[in-house]
Amino acid sequence: MAVKFVVDSASDILPQEALDMGITRISMKVSFGTEEYADGIELDHTQFYEKLAQADELPRTSQITPIEFSDTYESVLGDGDELVVITMSGKLSGTYQSAMLAAQDYEGKVFVVDSDNATLGERIIVERGLELAKQGMRAKDIAATLDVEKKKVRLIALLDTLEYLKKGGRISSTVAFVGSMLSIKPVVAVEDGEVKQVGRARGSKQGNNLLRELIGKCGGVNFDMPYALAYSGTSDSLLVKYIDENKDLYDERIVAEKLPIHTVGSTIGTHVGPGAIAVAFFEN
Incomplete structure (x- = not known):
C-alpha cells in the first residue's frame, strides 16, 4: 500500500520535477488563438513567455476535465493504494470541481485538496504533503492536515x-x-x-x-x-x-x-x- 500524489500543472511543477518527486502531474491546456498546447510539455515556460511577448491577446488556459482526472486515478492507483490530489484554487479554475467529480467513484481512496492557491503557493503545499507521507501519514489524514495548514x-x-x-x-x-x-x-x-x-x-x-x-x-x-x-x-x-x-x-x-x-x-x-x-x- 502506498500514498500517491496527483497535482495539476498550475503548481508550476515541471514534468521532470514531478518524476523526481515521484508524483503524477496533469497538464492544463494553454491556447494562443487557435493553437493549443499541453502546459509544460508541448510548451515550456521559456517558450510560453516568448509567445506571450508576441501575442496581441492574452492566451487562455482551460481546466482539467473530470474524465482526465478519472483516467489518471485509474492508472495511478494500485491495489491498496491511496491518492492525495492537490489542485489550484477552486476560485481561479474549475479544476478542483473536476477532481472532486472524478473522486466520487473512488470513495475512501482518493482525497482532493483545494490548495486555495496557485503556482508557488500550490507547490509548497504539495511539498508539505510529501513530507507528511514520509512520516507515515495516511492519505485521508494528509488531506485533512493540508486543509488546515494551507491557511498559513x-x-x-x-x-x-x-x-x-x-x-x-x-x-x-x-x-x-x-x-x-x-x-x-x-x-x-x-x-x-x-x-x-x-x-x-x-x-x-x-x-x-x-x-x-x-x-x-x-x-x-x-x-x-x-x-x-x-x-x-x-x-x-x-x-x-x-x-x-x-x-x-x-x-x-x-x-x-x-x-x-x-x-x-x-x-x-x-x-x-x-x-x-x-x-x-x-x-x-
Whole structure:
C-alpha cells in the first residue's frame, strides 16, 4: 500500500520535477488563438513567455476535465493504494470541481485538496504533503492536515509591468499608462483563493522594500516548512537583485545552495507578465 500524489500543472511543477518527486502531474491546456498546447510539455515556460511577448491577446488556459482526472486515478492507483490530489484554487479554475467529480467513484481512496492557491503557493503545499507521507501519514489524514495548514500559506508577488493587468481587463488603459510613466510596480497576493492587489510601489527598490514589509507583516517565513521563490519571464535578474537586497533573510541558505528558485508558468504568468518575482511560504 502506498500514498500517491496527483497535482495539476498550475503548481508550476515541471514534468521532470514531478518524476523526481515521484508524483503524477496533469497538464492544463494553454491556447494562443487557435493553437493549443499541453502546459509544460508541448510548451515550456521559456517558450510560453516568448509567445506571450508576441501575442496581441492574452492566451487562455482551460481546466482539467473530470474524465482526465478519472483516467489518471485509474492508472495511478494500485491495489491498496491511496491518492492525495492537490489542485489550484477552486476560485481561479474549475479544476478542483473536476477532481472532486472524478473522486466520487473512488470513495475512501482518493482525497482532493483545494490548495486555495496557485503556482508557488500550490507547490509548497504539495511539498508539505510529501513530507507528511514520509512520516507515515495516511492519505485521508494528509488531506485533512493540508486543509488546515494551507491557511498559513502566503504567496506574494511584485510585478514589473502593468501591461498584462491592462490586457486582462483588471485595470484601464489610462491607469496603465500613468502607472508606467511613474514606474509603478503593483504587488499582488493570493488571499482566500483569489489574486488581489495588496499594494504598489514606485520603482523596483521601493517594490522590494514593500515585498519585504508584507512578508514581515505575515510574521516572516517559517523556514522549517517548504518555501520557494520564483520569477516570470526568461530572465532571473530582478529576482537575483531582490535576493541580494535581502541577504539577511536568505544568506545562510544561499551559501548552503538550498534556496529553491523556480519559474512562474502560464496560469499566473498570463496575468502578471514577465519580470515578476514571487515568494511563497508558510507564515510563522
